Amino acid sequence: MLSRSAERIYWLARYIERTENIARLVNVHMNLLMDLPKDVEMGWKQLILINSSDQIFYEKYNVANEKNITRFLLADDTYAGSLFSSLTAARENIRTSRDLLPDEAWEQVNEMYLFAKKNLDTVANRRHRVIFLNEILKGCQRFTGLLSGYMSHNHPYAFIRLGRNMERADMTSRILDLASLLLSESRSDEVRQYETILWMNVLKALNALLMYRQQKHSHVNGDDVLDFLLKNTNLPRSVICCLSEISECIIKLPNNGDLPAKVVELQTYVQAIKTEDTTQAQLRGILDDLQNKIGGLHNEITQNWFLIVSED
Amino acid sequence: MKSIWENYKTDVAYDELMFSEYQSRPVSHQLCRYLDTLKKEDIDKRKAAAELAIMEMGISFTVYSDEGNIDRAWPFDIIPRIIAAKEWRIIEKGLKQRLTALNCFISDVYGEQAFIKAGKMPGEIVNSSKNFRKECVGMKPKHNVWANICGTDLVRDKDGIMYVLEDNLRVPSGVSYMLENRVITKRVFPELFQDIDIQPIDDYPTRLHEMLTSIAPHQNGQVTCAVLTPGIYNSAYFEHAYLAQQMGAQLVEGGDLVVKDDDCVYMKTIQGLEKVDVIYRRIDDDFLDPEVFRKDSTLGVKGLMRAWKAGNVALANAPGAGVADDKVVYAYVPEMIRYFLNEEPILPNVPTYLCSNPDDLEYVLDHLAELVVKPANESGGYGMLVGPHATEKEVASFRDIIKKDPRNYIAQPTLSISTAPTLCKSKLEPRHIDLRPFILQGQDTFVTAGGLTRVALKKGSLVVNSSQGGGSKDTWIINMGDK
Numbered sequence: 001m002l003s004r005s006a007e008r009i010y011w012l013a014r015y016i017e018r019t020e021n022i023a024r025l026v027n028v029h030m031n032l033l034m035d036l037p038k039d040v041e042m043g044w045k046q047l048i049l050i051n052s053s054d055q056i057f058y059e060k061y062n063v064a065n066e067k068n069i070t071r072f073l074l075a076d077d078t079y080a081g082s083l084f085s086s087l088t089a090a091r092e093n094i095r096t097s098r099d100l101l102p103d104e105a106w107e108q109v110n111e112m113y114l115f116a117k118k119n120l121d122t123v124a125n126r127r128h129r130v131i132f133l134n135e136i137l138k139g140c141q142r143f144t145g146l147l148s149g150y151m152s153h154n155h156p157y158a159f160i161r162l163g164r165n166m167e168r169a170d171m172t173s174r175i176l177d178l179a180s181l182l183l184s185e186s187r188s189d190e191v192r193q194y195e196t197i198l199w200m201n202v203l204k205a206l207n208a209l210l211m212y213r214q215q216k217h218s219h220v221n222g223d224d225v226l227d228f229l230l231k232n233t234n235l236p237r238s239v240i241c242c243l244s245e246i247s248e249c250i251i252k253l254p255n256n257g258d259l260p261a262k263v264v265e266l267q268t269y270v271q272a273i274k275t276e277d278t279t280q281a282q283l284r285g286i287l288d289d290l291q292n293k294i295g296g297l298h299n300e301i302t303q304n305w306f307l308i309v310s311e312d
Numbered sequence: 313m314k315s316i317w318e319n320y321k322t323d324v325a326y327d328e329l330m331f332s333e334y335q336s337r338p339v340s341h342q343l344c345r346y347l348d349t350l351k352k353e354d355i356d357k358r359k360a361a362a363e364l365a366i367m368e369m370g371i372s373f374t375v376y377s378d379e380g381n382i383d384r385a386w387p388f389d390i391i392p393r394i395i396a397a398k399e400w401r402i403i404e405k406g407l408k409q410r411l412t413a414l415n416c417f418i419s420d421v422y423g424e425q426a427f428i429k430a431g432k433m434p435g436e437i438v439n440s441s442k443n444f445r446k447e448c449v450g451m452k453p454k455h456n457v458w459a460n461i462c463g464t465d466l467v468r469d470k471d472g473i474m475y476v477l478e479d480n481l482r483v484p485s486g487v488s489y490m491l492e493n494r495v496i497t498k499r500v501f502p503e504l505f506q507d508i509d510i511q512p513i514d515d516y517p518t519r520l521h522e523m524l525t526s527i528a529p530h531q532n533g534q535v536t537c538a539v540l541t542p543g544i545y546n547s548a549y550f551e552h553a554y555l556a557q558q559m560g561a562q563l564v565e566g567g568d569l570v571v572k573d574d575d576c577v578y579m580k581t582i583q584g585l586e587k588v589d590v591i592y593r594r595i596d597d598d599f600l601d602p603e604v605f606r607k608d609s610t611l612g613v614k615g616l617m618r619a620w621k622a623g624n625v626a627l628a629n630a631p632g633a634g635v636a637d638d639k640v641v642y643a644y645v646p647e648m649i650r651y652f653l654n655e656e657p658i659l660p661n662v663p664t665y666l667c668s669n670p671d672d673l674e675y676v677l678d679h680l681a682e683l684v685v686k687p688a689n690e691s692g693g694y695g696m697l698v699g700p701h702a703t704e705k706e707v708a709s710f711r712d713i714i715k716k717d718p719r720n721y722i723a724q725p726t727l728s729i730s731t732a733p734t735l736c737k738s739k740l741e742p743r744h745i746d747l748r749p750f751i752l753q754g755q756d757t758f759v760t761a762g763g764l765t766r767v768a769l770k771k772g773s774l775v776v777n778s779s780q781g782g783g784s785k786d787t788w789i790i791n792m793g794d795k
Contacts, residue, residue: 002568006582095370096544099556099563103369110370155582254583305582 001155005100007306008093009156013163015090016109020140021171022083023133025050026073028205030126035197044069050178053081067124074132075120083136084120087113102150105143112139155253162249162301169242170294172229175205177287179222180280199225206237226283227275239290243267246297257304266293316352316740317733326472326730327742328393339394339790342508346501347391352738359735362390362500369492370550387783388493390500393732393745393765397511397791403466403474403749404759406658409649411462411751414479414636416652417645418458421635422448432651433644437668440719441638442689443482445597447604447617448632454527455755458633461520461592462751463487463763466659468730475662475727477746479645481629481637483594487516487750488551489784490764491558497786509791511761516750517558520592523754524559527626528589536586537561538579540569540593542611552594561592571615575622590626591616597631639688639722640666663725667718676723677714680707683723685714698774700726729774732785734767744768746776747787762787 029047045064048054053072056079061068076082091113098106115135122128144164151157179202199220203209212220212228232238247263250256273286320333329340336344347355366388395403420427421438428435438444463484465477494513498505521537528535541552543565556563568579569588578585593600599609601616619625635641643664646657665672665683676683685697697710714721731742749763765785766776776782 001582002562002564003580003582004565004568005563096549096553098553099539099561103557106370107368111368114367 001100001159003306005097005156006159007302008097009100010159010163010301010306012090012093012097013160014167015086015093016140016143017164017167017171018086019083019090020137021167022073022086023136023140024205024207025175026070026083027130027133027137028201030129031204032198032201035201036194046178046182047073049181050174051081053079056081070123070129074123074129084116087116087136097156100156102146104146104150108139108143108146112136112143115139158249158252161245162253165242165245165249166294166298166301168237169239169246170291172206172237172239172242173287173290173294175202176226176229177284177291178202179225180283180287195222196220202229206235208235208237211235223276230270230273230275240267240270243270250301253305255304259300259304262297262300266297269293316347316355316738318739320733320740321742322731324731324742325728325744326468326470328395328468328730328732328745330733330742338792339396343392343394343504346504346507355735356738358500359390362388362496365496365499369495387769388496389734389743389767389769389783389785390497391733391735391740392497392786392788393747394788394790395762397789400761400789402658407464407749407751407759408757409653409655409658410464410476410479410645411459411753411757413645413648413652414462414481415457415459415753417641417648418630418633418636419452419456420652422451422458422632427648427651430651432647433641437638437640437644438635441635441641443597443632443634443638445632445635447621448630451621451630451632453630454529454626455753457527457753458630459636460523460527460628460630460753462753463748464751466747466749466763467662467727470728474659474747476645476659477662478639478642479637480748482596482634483629484748484750485548485551485594486748486764486766486784487760488554490750490760490762490787491516491554493764493784493786508788511789511791513761516760517555519752519758520555521559521561523752523756523758524561524590524592524626524628526754526756527628529623529626530589535589537590537592538564538569538588540564540566540591540595540613542566542595542599546594548594555592562588564588564591566595566609566611566613569613569616571613571619575615575619575624577613577616577619577625588625590628592628597634600627600631639664639686640668640719643722662727665723667714667721667723672723673714673718676721677711680711680723682726684726685710685721685723688720688722698726701774726774732765732767734769734785736771741771743771744774744776745785761789 025047033043043064044066047069048057048064057064057072061072072079072082074083077084077088079085091109094101094106094109119132123132147157147160179198182198196219199222200209202225203212203220206229208229212225215232216224216228218224228235228238230239233240233244235241243263243266247260247267250259250263270290278286317333320330322330322332329343330336417427421444425435427433428438459481461484463480463486465480466474467477468474491514524537525535537559539552539556539561541549541563543549546552553563562579564579569577570580570585571577577588577591579588595611598606599611601612601614602609603614604617617631620627620631642661643666646661649655649657665676667673667676676685680697681699683699685699687695697706699707729744729746732745733740734743745765745767747763747765750760752758765787766782767785768774768776769783
């Protein structure tokens with residue numbers, strides 16, 4: 001498999017996963033706000049703090065209200081982190097990797113892109129936004145599903161799973177970051193009342209509420225959720241689960257060098273994270289550190305497989 | 313209810329499907345009977361379905377002037393063009409004959425030049441051709457075949473005869489559209505495939521792969537084939553990716569390949585460097601190897617010619633094959649057939665005036681307003697003059713251009729190229745068409761059943777090139793119980 005193709009496919013999977021994650025995040029946040037009383041000091045602004053895009057946002061928009069933020073996050077093609085930009089990048093990557101993937105995969109991404117492009121303006125309206133986000137979520141699921149049904153478990157497939165799980169691990173850590181941010185910044189008694197709702201929404205954002213209930217049999221509380229989302233070995237979106245998929249892919253791929261050892265190191269690090277009685281500040285520190293480590297692993301993957309320099 | 317055939321004119325040219333507004337030709341009886349059962353709204357629905365399929369399948373063709381638009385949907389007309397199998401068998405034979413002769417000629421040009429020595433063609437034509445590559449002299453590609461993939465353009469004139477308009481021996485494109493057009497037609501008119509005996513075309517990628525394998529430098533073990541594309545911004549990128557995918561070959565860009573000291577070609581993979589045996593290159597000679605041809609080329613591979621000459625990699629088409637893809641050389645193809653094969657040409661050429669020949673030049677300059685003038689080496693319909701459609705000013709300025717560089721121009725009588733019914737705003741209207749079959753030659757020779765029919769969508773226009781606003785149709789070769 002060509003290094004260039006491997007890189008494109010890896011990014012394809014990352015961008016599709018990112019598209020899905022943004023859709024889920026906005027969806028869940030919208031639901032959360034509907035549940036909270038109007039005077040609670042929690043709003044749309046938190047969504048742009050999660051991936052530190054507030055600076056870019058304020059260069060383009062004046063007010064951090066629902067209309068501007070959803071437009072920025074979903075439809076703004078001049079912001080590289082928006083849903084539409086991610087989807088466009090995914091399409092560009094699959095358009096240039098069609099020789100490796102089933103036709104249906106390309107058609108699926110292309111259809112989803114055409115749908116998004118046509119309906120970008122509708123996201124300002126809540127009702128239409130719900131429909132829009134649902135379509136996108138379904139589209140991403142169909143893509144993942146058809147690859148798992150149609151593709152051989154070959155090297156390209158390993159790079160797809162690798163990209164997907166790198167993005168997933170990163171997103172899970174960012175969502176936990178968001179939750180800790182919400183709690184630390186506005187820990188008035190009033191918000192405290194709604195803490196459970198907040199954690200439930202965090203679980204929902206990662207499609208983990210049902211699994212959590214089945215597993216924990218307890219009422220939803222911060223420490224348990226954190227532990228669950230970082231370390232549960234059965235939940236597809238937990239950080240440790242993503243890491244074990246990443247590890248499987250890396251082991252399957254040729255010339256993996258010291259990458260397997262690096263992943264083990266990262267797994268050990270996550271398992272050692274203390275989730276009980278951590279202060280919000282400590283938690284934020286841990287999550288920052290985790291994100292940096294995931295970023296480091298990404299750089300190593302790039303170095304190892306994508307940048308083959310010819311020796312002439 | 314008004315018929316979709318209302319006012320259908322068949323007096324402009326030979327119409328492939330119709331004798332007149334009311335009478336279909338035998339090849340199209342079944343199709344026309346079927347179309348008559350559809351209401352106008354039904355036809356519009358089928359057209360919309362085809363357009364949706366094209367959008368979703370992402371079939372695209374870039375036109376350079378569309379800024380910022382990497383891909384745009386490929387205009388497709390849902391009404392197929394039909395040819396009887398009985399006629400096709402003769403055309404197929406003619407195409408094989410022609411490519412065989414052309415390959416003999418190219419071998420001869422880079423070898424003994426017996427054709428020229430026998431006085432069949434002035435040597436000057438080869439020496440002044442910009443597609444003659446002196447680096448290729450003495451080379452002997454496998455099976456003595458230089459042009460492995462050829463797209464020959466055919467047109468039918470008013471007399472009903474199919475003429476060869478040109479042979480594309482460099483990097484002919486369009487075959488993926490031929491294949492995709494069939495896929496769409498099957499989706500849009502599945503009923504028709506039940507009743508009409510239409511020859512299948514989807515074995516092309518398999519045949520292409522077989523041909524490429526047959527020219528590999530070694531025949532032991534597995535052959536690694538790659539399709540070399542100029543990259544994602546090239547207008548035919550879709551086709552490169554499509555063919556690579558269908559053949560299970562690697563799609564590579566220049567930057568993915570490297571030629572090492574052992575004069576072998578390798579591609580950069582996640583496993584390190586891997587040897588490549590056959591390259592189906594979709595890059596012009598000029599850009600192939602900066603070591604030999606254009607120094608500023610970033611699309612090619614340094615040392616590729618070295619590897620080819622050492623016999624370590626096969627290139628299809630071989631470098632230098634374009635010497636026969638020249639509109640002046642074209643005029644001599646019938647003579648090549650007689651000389652090399654000792655046969656009479658099955659498919660006729662269009663009469664051609666060579667401006668390099670003083671008598672011809674005089675005639676051409678006197679009759680510019682009735683002729684089609686083409687540069688000898690351009691493709692894609694650029695830089696040509698269609699006399700009857702040009703203004704006096706255009707004719708005058710072309711006269712100066714030709715006088716300055718007569719070797720580079722040829723002229724042909726303006727053919728009244730055939731038409732076929734094409735859907736225009738819920739009605740059928742005649743539009744001019746041509747046909748590009750694809751011929752593969754390696755160990756064996758193969759011709760596609762039909763080819764890509766291109767259609768000039770603008771009323772009255774004779775220019776069918778996709779880069780100039782043309783579209784395409786599915787092409788059916790049908791058996792009519794006359795096997």
